[in-house]
Amino acid sequence: xxxxxxxxxxHIVTDEEGPGAVPVVLRYDPDRDPRSVRIGLPGPHEWTxxxxxxxxxxxxxxxTGDVRVWPCGRVQAVVEFHTGHGVEVxxxxxxxxxxxxxxxxxxxxxxx
Numbered sequence: 001x002x003x004x005x006x007x008x009x010x011h012i013v014t015d016e017e018g019p020g021a022v023p024v025v026l027r028y029d030p031d032r033d034p035r036s037v038r039i040g041l042p043g044p045h046e047w048t049x050x051x052x053x054x055x056x057x058x059x060x061x062x063x064t065g066d067v068r069v070w071p072c073g074r075v076q077a078v079v080e081f082h083t084g085h086g087v088e089v090x091x092x093x094x095x096x097x098x099x100x101x102x103x104x105x106x107x108x109x110x111x112x
Contacts, residue, residue: 004028004103008096013089028104047081055101
């Protein structure tokens, strides 16, 4: 199986009382786009962006277009998504994103 799909929990960061940990899905499909990863948030929200951006953002602040990623302390990372309606800030355990990235580098496209 070439598609990497990992279920995780993350925190939506808001000014209001947050919902706590929410389920997210991390996806990588080398047949569809070998340079991109996808993060599915609750509801119809799914973001596609560069796998390299996610990797860079775990070490130092990085961002292009509507997505920004940066480390937050030693054990967490923040992914920020910009839309015309505002900004959604999601906080992850860094080890969750690192484990996902490692799995994406071992996935190979299906050759037919």
